[in-house]
Structure formats: C-alpha cells, structure tokens
Amino acid sequence: FEMMQPVPSYLVGVAISNYVESSEPYETVTGETTIQLVARMNTLNDMINTFVDLGTAVDALESWYGPYPWEKVGYVLTPTGAMEHPTLIAYPESIGLGGNTNGHKRLMAHELAHCWWGDIVTLSTPSDMWFKEGNAEYGSHLFIEYLDGEEAFKNRVKSNWFTVISSAHLDDGAYLPLSGLPFENTYGTHTYNKGASMIHNLRAYLGDDLFSSSMTDILSHFEYQSINANQFRDRLSATSGIDLTSFFDDWIFTPGFAGFEINEMDITPNQESPVVIEQKLRAKNQFHTNVPIEITFLAADGNRHTEQVMVSNELTEVMVNVPFEPVSSWLNGNHKLNIASFGNEHTFTEVGSHTYSSVNLTVYVQELGTEEAFMRVEHAWIPPDEPLNALPDSRISNTHYWKIDGIIPDTFDASANFFYNGFTEPKFELDLVQNGEDSIVLVYRPTPTSEWAIYEPVVKVAGAPNDGLGLIQARNLRLGEYAFANGDFPLLTNSKEPVALSHVEVFPNPGNGLFYLSGQLQDQRTLSLFVFDVNGQLIKEIPLGTFNGAWTAEADLRTYVKGTYMLVIEDEERNLVSSKQVVSQ
Numbered sequence: 078f079e080m081m082q083p084v085p086s087y088l089v090g091v092a093i094s095n096y097v098e099s100s101e102p103y104e105t106v107t108g109e110t111t112i113q114l115v116a117r118m119n120t121l122n123d124m125i126n127t128f129v130d131l132g133t134a135v136d137a138l139e140s141w142y143g144p145y146p147w148e149k150v151g152y153v154l155t156p157t158g159a160m161e162h163p164t165l166i167a168y169p170e171s172i173g174l175g176g177n178t179n180g181h182k183r184l185m186a187h188e189l190a191h192c193w194w195g196d197i198v199t200l201s202t203p204s205d206m207w208f209k210e211g212n213a214e215y216g217s218h219l220f221i222e223y224l225d226g227e228e229a230f231k232n233r234v235k236s237n238w239f240t241v242i243s244s245a246h247l248d249d250g251a252y253l254p255l256s257g258l259p260f261e262n263t264y265g266t267h268t269y270n271k272g273a274s275m276i277h278n279l280r281a282y283l284g285d286d287l288f289s290s291s292m293t294d295i296l297s298h299f300e301y302q303s304i305n306a307n308q309f310r311d312r313l314s315a316t317s318g319i320d321l322t323s324f325f326d327d328w329i330f331t332p333g334f335a336g337f338e339i340n341e342m343d344i345t346p347n348q349e350s351p352v353v354i355e356q357k358l359r360a361k362n363q364f365h366t367n368v369p370i371e372i373t374f375l376a377a378d379g380n381r382h383t384e385q386v387m388v389s390n391e392l393t394e395v396m397v398n399v400p401f402e403p404v405s406s407w408l409n410g411n412h413k414l415n416i417a418s419f420g421n422e423h424t425f426t427e428v429g430s431h432t433y434s435s436v437n438l439t440v441y442v443q444e445l446g447t448e449e450a451f452m453r454v455e456h457a458w459i460p461p462d463e464p465l466n467a468l469p470d471s472r473i474s475n476t477h478y479w480k481i482d483g484i485i486p487d488t489f490d491a492s493a494n495f496f497y498n499g500f501t502e503p504k505f506e507l508d509l510v511q512n513g514e515d516s517i518v519l520v521y522r523p524t525p526t527s528e529w530a531i532y533e534p535v536v537k538v539a540g541a542p543n544d545g546l547g548l549i550q551a552r553n554l555r556l557g558e559y560a561f562a563n564g565d566f567p568l569l570t571n572s573k574e575p576v577a578l579s580h581v582e583v584f585p586n587p588g589n590g591l592f593y594l595s596g597q598l599q600d601q602r603t604l605s606l607f608v609f610d611v612n613g614q615l616i617k618e619i620p621l622g623t624f625n626g627a628w629t630a631e632a633d634l635r636t637y638v639k640g641t642y643m644l645v646i647e648d649e650e651r652n653l654v655s656s657k658q659v660v661s662q
Contacts, residue, residue, distance in 0.1 A: 080164065082147070083301050085199055090162050092153045097121050100149075103132050107144040110135070115153040115165065116173070123174045124154060127181055130224060134186045137223030138216055142193045143293045150189070159184060161191030161213070182224075183217045190216025197296050201303035203263045207255040207329075208309060210264075211272020218273060231412050232434070234277055238415040239435050241271045242334060242359075242458060247502055252332040252360040256306035256325075274415040275328050281413040282324050282369055283317055291317045306330070323367040333361025336417030336459035337370060337388060337408050338480075341526060344374070344403055349396045354388050354408070357459035359417045364390045373410040374403035379451065379484065383410065405482035405556070407455060422453035422483075425491075430618065437613035438479060439494050440554065441651060446488030452556075455480040458503075461560045462525075471564035473520060473529065476505045478560035491554040492651060495519055496613030497561050499545030501641070509563050510545040518564040519549040523557040531564060538645060538656040546611060546643065546658065583632075583644065587660035590635035592644070594621075596655065601625035603649040606632055611641050621646070634661050 098115045112131060116124040131152075135145055151165035152173065160167040166188045172181050194212035218237070222230035246252045249265040255275060258267060280288040294316045295309065304312075310325045327335070335356055342352040352372065356364055366389040373383045374397075382403075386395040409416060419435040425442050426449050432439045436456035461478040479495065497517055499510035509517055521532040536550040551559070581596040594606070602624060608617040616637060621630040632644060639661050646654040 080148075082163070084163055084196065085303075088160075088162055088196060090160060090167060092155050092165075092167060096153070099125055103135070103150070105132075105145060106136050106139050110145055111149040113149050113151040113165070115151065117154065117170075120154070120170075120174055124152075127173055127176055128152065128185065129177050130182060131185060131189075133224055134182075134189050134220045137186070137220045138190055138193065140223065141219055141289050141292070142296060145192065146197050146296075147192055150192075152185075152188075159188050161188050161195055163192055163196045166191075182220065186217035186220035187213045189220075190214075193296055197301065198299045199303045201305045201308075203260060204258050205256055205306050206258065206263050206268045207272035207275070208304070208306065210269045211255070211274075211276050214269050214273035215276040218277070234274075234415070235412055235419060235421075235435050237270050238274050239419065240266065241274050241415070242417065243503055245271055246360065254332050255329045257330070278328055278414050279313075279321075279324065282321065283313075283319060287317045287319070323365070327363070327365040327368075331361065331363055334359045334417040334458070335361065335365045335368070336457055337368075338418075338457065338459070338462070339372070339406055339408060339525065340392065340462070342406065344397070344399050346399060346401050349398055351394050352386075352397055352406075354386070354393045354395065355462060356388065356391055356393070357417070357462070359458055366390060368414070370408055370414060370416075371411060372397060373407055374399045374401070375405040375482065375484070376401040377404050377484065404484060405453070407453060407480070407482055410453075417459050418455055418457040420453060420455040422451065425450040425452065430615070432615040434614070436479070437496055439607075439609075439613075439615040440491055441493070442489070442491040443651060444488055444490035446486050448486040448488070450483065450485045450489050450491075452481060452483035452485065455482070461529075461558065471518070471520070471531075471562045472509070473562040474506065474509060474560050476503075476508075478558055480558050481554070481556050483556060485556065492550055492552045493554050494548045494550050494609070494613065494615075494645075495559060495561070496548045496609065496611075497546070498611055498613070501546075501611045504545075506545065506561055509561055510543075512563050514543055514545070514547060515566065516563045517547075517549070518562050518566050519551060519559060520562045520564070521551075521555070521557055521559050523555065525558065527557075529560070529562070531562075532559065536653050537566065538643075538653060544658065546641070547656075548609070548613065548643070548645075550653070581646065581655035581657065583657045583659055586657075587662050590633065590637070590639075590661040592632045592634070592659055593629065594632065594644070594646075594657075595627070595629045596646075597627055598624055602654070604628070604630075604646055604654060605649075606630065607645045607647065608632060608634065609643045609645065611643075616642075632659075634659075637661070 096115050100113045103112045147163050149164050152168045153165050154170040154173045155167045190213040195209040200208045218233050221233045245266040249262045253267050291313050314321045340353040340355040344350045368388050371385050384397050421433040423431045428442045430441045433454040436454045460475045497506040499506040519532045520529040522529050534552045538548045604621040606619040644657045
C-alpha cells in the first residue's frame with residue numbers, strides 16, 4: 078500500500094480481519110473517483126446498503142470545499158470507534174451495518190469531511206481542536222442540507238445549537254472559549270458541537286459564496302500544514318476582504334453567548350425607518366460587535382420582508398425600508414446565526430396541538446374557524462429587559478422569556494403550556510422557586526414597550542410539592558411576550574368548570590417506564606394523557622378513552638430515555654383532570 082501525499086502520523090493505521098471489499102467508480106461533480114467499502118465476510122451487503130448516500134456526501138462537500146483530495150473514498154468496518162484515515166476511514170461496525178439511519182449519516186459525513194479538515198489542513202495545537210472537529214461536524218450539516226433540503230438543515234443546526242447552549246458548560250465543567258481549551262476538554266462538547274455552531278456563524282458573516290471560496294483557499298494555502306486560530310482568522314480576512322477580528326474575539330476567543338431583541342421601531346412604509354436592537358449576554362461580559370443579523374417583517378396578508386443589518390454593543394439603531402405596515406417582526410428568522418434564542422413557526426389549518434421544537438412550548442388550538450392561523454414562537458435565553466413597574470411586589474425571571482408573533486383570526490382560541498423548571502439544568506427558575514412554587518406566576522405584555530401584567534386565565538400544574546418543576550397553562554392565548562415571575566397567583570385559575578375527582582394514582586413510581594394509572598370520575602369524560610419531559614417538550618400524547626366512574630390506563634415510556642417526566646391528564650374540553658410527576662429508571 079502506498080500513498081503519494083504526506084499525512085500526519087496520527088492518521089496512519091492498519092485494520093486486519095477476514096475482509097472482503099466492494100470497489101465501484103463514482104462520478105463526482107468535479108471528476109471520477111472510486112468508492113471502496115471493506116467489511117468482514119457475510120456483512121458486506123449490509124454495509125453497502127448502509128452507505129447508500131456516500132456518493133451524495135462526496136458531492137455535497139465538494140460543492141463547498143472543492144475536489145475530493147485523495148485517490149479514493151474508502152471506509153473499513155472495525156470493532157469500535159471512528160477515525161479519519163485518508164482513503165480508508167475506520168468506521169464502527171455497529172453503525173456501519175445498522176442501516177442508513179440519521180446517526181449513521183451524521184457520522185459518515187463527519188468522517189468524510191475530515192478528508193478536507195484534518196487530513197489536508199490540521200491543527201497545530203490541541204487547544205484548537207475545534208478547527209478540525211468543528212469543521213468536520215459542520216460538514217455533516219452541509220451534507221444534510223444537500224441531501225434533504227434547507228428545512229432539514231436548519232433543524233439539524235438548531236438541534237446542535239440546543240446541545241451547546243443547554244449542556245456544553247455542564248459536559249465540560251464551565252463556559253469555555255473555543256480556542257485555548259484546557260487539555261482535558263480537547264474532545265468535549267465545546268470542540269465538536271460549539272465548533273460546528275461557530276463555523277455556521279462564520280458562514281453568516283461571510284455569505285455563502287465568500288464562505289466557500291475562503292474556506293477552499295484555506296485548504297489550498299495551508300495544504301499539508303498545521304495552523305492555529307490566529308492563522309485561520311488572518312487568512313480568512315485577507316482572502317474574503319472582511320475583517321473577522323470581531324468574529325473571532327466574540328465567538329472563538331471568549332466564552333458565553335449573545336442574544337438580540339427588537340427594542341423599539343417606528344416603521345413608515347417605503348421610507349427609511351429606525352429600528353433599535355438590544356444585545357444581551359449569557360455567561361459573557363463582553364458585547365459583540367459587527368454582527369450581521371436578519372430582521373423579518375410580516376404584513377397582515379402574510380407577505381414578508383427581510384433585511385440584514387449590522388449590530389454592535391448594547392444598543393444599535395438601524396435603518397430599514399419596509400414596503401408595508403408590519404404586524405409582526407423578529408430577528409434571525411432563518412437561523413443563519415446561532416445566538417441565545419430559538420424560534421420556530423407553524424401554520425394551523427385545523428384544531429389540534431403542535432409542539433414547537435427547541436422552544437419549550439406546546440400550543441393547543443380548540444377553535445380556528447375557516448381561516449388559517451400563523452404563529453411563530455421564540456424562546457429567548459436572555460432576561461426580559463423591563464422591570465415589573467405595574468407589579469411592584471413581583472420579581473421577574475432573569476434568565477429567559479417567550480415571544481409569540483403571528484397572524485391569528487378573530488375566531489382563534491388556543492392555549493399553551495409554559496413550563497417552569499428549577500429542578501434540572503438549565504434551572505431557568507432556580508431563583509424564583511426559592512420562594513416556593515405557590516408564588517410562581519406567568520406574566521405577559523403585548524409589546525416590548527408595554528407594562529408586564531399577570532396573565533389570566535390560567536391553570537397551574539405542579540409536578541410534585543416544592544420540587545421546582547411544573548407548568549402554567551395559558552388559556553385564550555394571545556400574541557406578545559411571556560415570562561415567569563414571583564407574585565400573587567390569581568384566584569381564578571380556570572375559565573371552565575373543574576373536573577370532579579376523588580383520586581388519581583400512578584404506580585409503580587419510580588418504575589421501569591411502564592406506569593399504571595387509575596382514577597375516579599363523577600361524570601362521563603373523554604380523557605387524554607400528555608407526557609412532557611423536564612424541558613417542557615411534549616413527547617407523547619395518549620388517548621385514554623371515555624369513562625364514567627372508575628377508570629384505569631397505562632403510560633408506556635420504556636422506549637424513552639430514563640429520567641423525570643410529567644403526566645398531564647385532560648378531558649375533551651382541555652380541562653385539567655390531574656398531573657403527576659413520574660421517574661423512569
């Protein structure tokens with residue numbers, strides 16, 4: 078076996094077994110190569126079926142980073158682990174024979190991307206491991222964009238970013254910068270997941286064409302060399318013509334995150350109009366500068382207008398020209414940046430529920446009428462900026478809030494479950510639950526310049542007494558901003574008659590994931606069970622049936638990850654029947 082190109086010594090390896098191989102020519106977008114798959118006897122066909130999208134992955138990465146740089150594309154199945162040996166990548170047999178799953182597609186494309194990032198240009202110090210692993214992980218995202226389209230790509234980017242902002246500091250022991258990582262965090266969540274998230278942000282700073290050409294230039298200019306973050310920054314700046322000092326200072330060399338919100342605006346259609354954007358920080362003490370961010374404006378007829386603006390420091394006034402009177406507006410609607418907020422949108426065409434992924438909210442539509450309802454929900458991981466002037470004895474959350482935008486008809490009637498959590502990380506309501514769960518209220522304001530007020534009507538559901546976990550269900554849902562606070566909970570908590578119960582029991586609890594429920598109704602009701610995780614995500618909805626008197630049912634959570642869940646039982650009119658917290662072990 079001979080290779081003509083130089084490789085770092087850590088990329089040299091040998092795999093030995095009773096292997097057989099499949100070698101087929103493949104015409105890429107830039108020329109012809111060979112795809113070689115190597116597996117043990119009697120497993121090769123399964124491997125071929127698993128790697129059915131490998132050629133598409135090559136096409137995807139070539140479209141961004143230039144021609145595949147080695148003489149063949151190869152994978153060999155090994156007992157464990159994955160390693161980017163050029164021309165024959167070691168790949169875990171358990172995944173390589175498991176079918177064309179999402180997990181396989183991610184790992185396959187990640188290791189393939191190393192044939193550019195790591196095999197052609199590598200890092201000069203372990204403290205810059207993000208340069209290699211972040212680029213490889215983002216390569217797997219680019220493959221999803223090429224294979225499945227923009228929406229699947231955005232969902233993948235958001236899912237990765239949610240991992241970063243919610244758990245990277247827990248996994249690695251602190252909020253860390255990407256460059257200059259401690260040695261013990263070399264292969265941590267910051268390196269892989271935050272690394273990929275910041276390469277996505279770099280793409281937003283440069284734009285697609287400059288991102289592709291500048292990254293391709295890095296591979297050419299530093300071919301078969303190792304570089305550090307400063308060299309990466311300086312060459313990108315020189316090639317693109319965009320000074321990336323701010324980008325590296327804000328996202329690479331310092332820890333934490335920045336979030337942005339529209340503070341105020343005064344739009345006159347078809348004229349230059351001012352919009353003030355406020356920046357807030359999470360686990361960070363330095364405001365970002367020269368950040369390109371999109372503003373989207375929504376008209377009453379559903380038309381949209383989007384502009385990119387540059388923001389710096391705590392407050393930035395920008396000028397925009399909008400061709401209509403907007404009824405809603407939001408930032409970063411296409412998620413071109415990974416910032417301290419998540420947004421998702423949905424159009425309701427019929428009654429029913431929808432869980433907005435990554436924003437910790439489920440909306441239930443009871444009445445819609447003949448028109449559609451469009452609703453965008455944003456979960457901001459930054460504090461609301463207004464004090465409770467109208468509620469002087471109350472204290473608002475200093476960690477997060479929700480914003481609901483959209484267009485809803487007069488006939489629209491919906492509710493939403495807002496989860497509070499001082500029980501598990503990120504423990505948004507840790508400061509609020511110190512005063513007891515009885516004091517937690519949901520506050521609301523229709524616009525960022527309005528005063529906060531306690532929202533009514535609501536139903537409050539506690540998981541277990543004083544465990545710091547529960548939800549407040551907002552009835553007659555309205556557009557605006559929502560947050561948790563300490564205050565006097567409203568006496569009227571339900572606009573409908575409560576359901577009369579003698580008891581509801583769940584057993585065994587804790588259990589193995591299969592829970593049995595029993596209760597007693599005083600009149601006939603049709604019951605449904607909603608299962609939520611501790612982040613407020615609806616993971617399962619179970620119709621229980623119609624009962625009058627004693628009833629029994631079961632909730633099977635054995636296929637879900639072990640942990641704490643909340644079971645919420647409601648009748649056909651969304652009246653709360655009962656709630657129980659369960660632990661699956």
